Amino acid sequence: MDKKLAKTIGEAARSARLRAQLTQADVAEMVDLVTEVYGRIERGGMVPSVPTLLRLCRALRISADELLGLAGPDGSLKLSEPPNEQGEKPEVRAVLRVLRQLDSGQIKLLGRLAVALKKE
Incomplete structure (x- = not known):
């Protein structure tokens, strides 16, 4: 719940x-x-x-x-954008979904790979 x-x-x-x-x-x-x-x-x-x-x-x-808490009693909407993914490209959102499933060791390894790719 x-x-x-x-x-x-x-x-x-x-x-x-x-x-x-x-x-x-x-x-x-x-x-x-x-x-x-x-x-x-x-x-x-x-x-x-x-x-x-x-x-x-x-x-x-x-x-x-x-x-549901999306509007106040006066009818004014209280909607907000999804956190951390506002305006991101679909490719970036796809990578973020995969990253959320990794453990800390895998994330560290991926970070090192990203640094190495950035140097090229």
Whole structure:
């Protein structure tokens, strides 16, 4: 389970529920969940399934972007570029994917090879 995602969804759901002046039991009933399960979602203890996420959006009257932390309550997007690969060429991204799978000894060896190639 992605704990950061679970926490983000839980906080957004709780905030939307409170804005709508609903109880956890109200929302649980609206989305066809047991109250305890909905409580776990709000506390970040679980990530809801996609169908449940859709029902939550409808019940809480918020966008999936807001529930997933991609937008604020005002609808402003909070998207960011993928880390470390912004604007990189496809060939460089392919090399980075391979590098992430190597152990430290292999990376040191590859570093020496890269230095030798640079001298040529």
